[in-house]
Amino acid sequence: MQLEIDGWRLRLTFSAAHVMIGHKRCGRLHGHDYAISVRLDGEPGKDGVILDFGVLKDIVRGIAKELDHKFLVAKRHKNVAIKNGRVTMRSGRSTYEVPLADCAVLDIEQTSAEEIASWVGRKLRAKLAGRANLSRLQVKVEEGMGQSVWLSVKL
Numbered sequence: 001m002q003l004e005i006d007g008w009r010l011r012l013t014f015s016a017a018h019v020m021i022g023h024k025r026c027g028r029l030h031g032h033d034y035a036i037s038v039r040l041d042g043e044p045g046k047d048g049v050i051l052d053f054g055v056l057k058d059i060v061r062g063i064a065k066e067l068d069h070k071f072l073v074a075k076r077h078k079n080v081a082i083k084n085g086r087v088t089m090r091s092g093r094s095t096y097e098v099p100l101a102d103c104a105v106l107d108i109e110q111t112s113a114e115e116i117a118s119w120v121g122r123k124l125r126a127k128l129a130g131r132a133n134l135s136r137l138q139v140k141v142e143e144g145m146g147q148s149v150w151l152s153v154k155l
């Protein structure tokens with residue numbers, strides 16, 4: 001069986017600014033509304049459910065909250081430096097300096113929907129660890145309505 005929660009309809013969303021470092025058009029500071037949807041493959045447990053919808057929504061809402069109204073920073077990129085409470089990011093001819101407190105620093109190379117989905121997937125996977133009835137996790141990150149990335153990982 002498969003359980004699904006829909007990011008837009010359940011408001012599992014966040015708004016954030018980012019820079020696709022080095023990218024011709026998206027390498028400038030801009031932002032998006034994002035939505036996180038999740039599908040879980042598994043069999044219902046003794047309680048009759050794959051996972052309580054409320055539990056899953058709370059987890060995803062918590063993850064979205066970490067990113068909401070933040071400047072997304074891909075800390076693994078070589079053009080990113082974090083020092084003395086400030087993030088410095090070079091992209092093309094621009095250099096951005098942002099207070100660390102305004103940033104969501106993610107352990108990724110680039111703030112693409114693909115890598116954000118991977119980051120969300122890692123967080124979710126850790127939260128769902130130990131639930132033997134689950135077999136697969138799928139995470140969809142939509143960057144604006146209609147363009148999305150699905151990540152699929154075995155649990």
Ligand SMILES: [Zn+2]
Nearest residue numbers: 018026030032
């Ligand atoms: Zn963008």
